[in-house]
Each structure stands twice: as C-alpha cells, then as structure tokens.
Amino acid sequence: xxxxxxxxxxxxxxxxxxxxxxxxxxxxxxxxxxxxxxxxxxxxxxxxxxxxxxxxxxxxxxxxxxxxxxxxxxxxxxxxxxxxxxxxxxxxxxxxxxxxxxxxxxxxxxxxxxxxxxxxxxxxxxxxxxxxxxxxxxxxxxxxxxxxxxxxxxxxxxxxxxxxxxxxxxxxxxxxxxxxxxxxxxxxxxxxxxxxxxxxxxxxxxxxxxxxxxxxxxxxxxxxxxxxxxxxxxxxxxxxxxxxxxxxxxxxxxxxxxxxxxxxxxxxxxxxxxxxxxxxxx
Numbered sequence: 001x002x003x004x005x006x007x008x009x010x011x012x013x014x015x016x017x018x019x020x021x022x023x024x025x026x027x028x029x030x031x032x033x034x035x036x037x038x039x040x041x042x043x044x045x046x047x048x049x050x051x052x053x054x055x056x057x058x059x060x061x062x063x064x065x066x067x068x069x070x071x072x073x074x075x076x077x078x079x080x081x082x083x084x085x086x087x088x089x090x091x092x093x094x095x096x097x098x099x100x101x102x103x104x105x106x107x108x109x110x111x112x113x114x115x116x117x118x119x120x121x122x123x124x125x126x127x128x129x130x131x132x133x134x135x136x137x138x139x140x141x142x143x144x145x146x147x148x149x150x151x152x153x154x155x156x157x158x159x160x161x162x163x164x165x166x167x168x169x170x171x172x173x174x175x176x177x178x179x180x181x182x183x184x185x186x187x188x189x190x191x192x193x194x195x196x197x198x199x200x201x202x203x204x205x206x207x208x209x210x211x212x213x214x215x216x217x218x219x220x221x222x223x224x225x226x227x228x229x230x231x232x233x234x235x236x237x238x239x240x241x242x243x244x245x246x247x248x249x250x251x252x253x254x255x256x257x258x259x260x261x262x263x264x265x266x267x268x269x270x271x272x273x274x275x276x277x278x279x280x281x282x
Contacts, residue, residue: 007033017082045185075100100267
C-alpha cells in the first residue's frame with residue numbers, strides 16, 4: 001500500500017479518499033503506467049505521510065507542493081475519489097496552471113454529496129464514538145431503530161436505516177472499528193468536509209478545464225443525483241455513469257482507466273497550447 005510513482009509520460013496524479021492511501025489506486029496505476037507517469041501519494045494523516053490530517057483546501061496546497069517536488073510537468077490530469085475529488089477541485093481552483101483535466105470519481109463537492117450520517121460523524125464526541133464502535137455495533141442500533149420506526153411510523157429514526165452503506169464506507173470495508181491515527185484523521189477531514197463544501201460548490205463555475213464526473217450507478221455514499229448536480233455546476237463537465245457502487249477504484253479500474261485516457265489526451269492539448277503561448281514570438 002505504498003505511495004505510487006510509476007511509468008513515464010504525461011502525468012496522472014491519483015488522489016485517494018477517506019479513509020485511504022495512495023496504494024488504493026494500485027490496479028488503476030498498473031493500467032495507466034505503460035504510457036503515463038502515475039503518481040498516487042498518501043495524503044496528510046494517512047499511510048506514510050506523517051503530517052496531521054488537514055482540510056480540503058490545505059490538502060490541495062500540499063498536493064501542489066508534492067507535484068513541484070516530484071518534477072511533474074504541468075498541466076497534469078488529476079483523478080480524485082470521494083473526498084479526494086474535493087482536493088482535486090480545490091487544486092484546480094487554487095492552482096489552475098497545474099491542472100489540465102479532472103476526473104472526479106464518486107466525488108464530493110456539492111451539498112447533495114453529504115448525507116445525514118456525514119453530519120453525525122462530524123459532531124464532536126458522537127462521531128468519535130461511532131468510529132470506535134464499528135459497523136457491527138452500529139448495525140445493532142439501526143436494527144433497533146427499524147423496530148422503533150415500525151411501531152412509530154413518524155419517528156425521525158426511520159431514515160437512519162438507509163445509511164448502512166455510508167457507515168460501511170466511513171468505517172472501512174471490513175467493518176472493524178477505526179482506531180488511533182486513522183480515526184483522528186477521519187474526524188478532522190469529516191469536519192472539514194462539512195465546513196468547506198459550501199465554498200467549493202459556490203466556486204465550481206470557475207473550473208476551466210475538461211472535467212469528467214464519474215459515478216457508480218448503485219453508489220449510495222455519494223449518489224448519482226449528487227454526481228449529476230456536480231456535473232451541471234462545472235462548466236462543460238461530462239457525467240459518466242458506470243456499474244458499481246462507491247468503491248470504483250477497487251471494483252472498476254478498467255472503466256476508470258478508459259475515462260482517464262480520454263481526459264489525459266485533452267490535458268495534453270491544454271499543455272501544447274500553453275507551450276505555444278510561452279514560445280517566444282508566438
């Protein structure tokens with residue numbers, strides 16, 4: 001699960017979600033590294049990056065520093081999954097010269113990408129308790145909530161029964177309690193997600209690079225409706241719906257690779273245009 005720097009050619013940088021690590025992109029990196037340089041760093045608070053977790057905009061600044069240190073020729077194609085999609089958007093907003101194209105996979109960025117459970121996880125103490133408990137304990141609570149809602153149809157707990165997929169993605173694929181540094185990183189980013197999403201959404205109209213919004217047809221963490229809203233707000237964005245849920249980097253790397261290749265070609269056009277403008281006498 002080490003960070004990835006593989007291949008040579010046009011640069012594609014892969015930004016992992018929450019929780020996650022650069023190694024989450026291994027399958028996609030294998031598909032792209034034959035003719036691209038693929039970079040997939042660990043973000044602050046995760047994997048090998050020893051820094052404390054930070055907000056989405058701050059992550060974008062760190063990513064810019066990483067690309068500079070890696071000698072990545074601009075502009076690059078940025079692929080972001082889930083919260084990593086928010087980081088990709090912020091990079092395009094704060095450092096537009098760096099980004100040639102965006103591929104946003106199950107991405108945050110609009111209010112519709114935030115569920116009621118996202119808001120619960122951001123509540124101090126409550127969110128920490130949920131992550132400590134893990135899915136199994138929470139599932140028992142949701143079963144009890146289901147019985148209560150059946151006896152009292154108007155009870156507000158009824159909607160909680162529908163959030164198990166969000167819980168699973170938040171706490172981990174294996175459903176174990178999240179512990180230690182990972183739990184703290186998750187909580188920091190969860191609070192940043194709620195605090196920073198409104199400004200990201202207001203700024204989407206300023207995104208000026210080719211953008212694909214890729215979503216799983218059965219994604220219940222960031223639903224298709226949220227992806228559609230994101231695509232509408234980014235000028236000229238393409239909505240791509242494929243089979244699968246929220247964990248598309250694991251489940252559908254081939255489909256993602258197809259989209260990334262198309263958008264890398266568009267980024268190359270942006271790069272060539274920049275070179276022509278920078279050439280003396282052009």
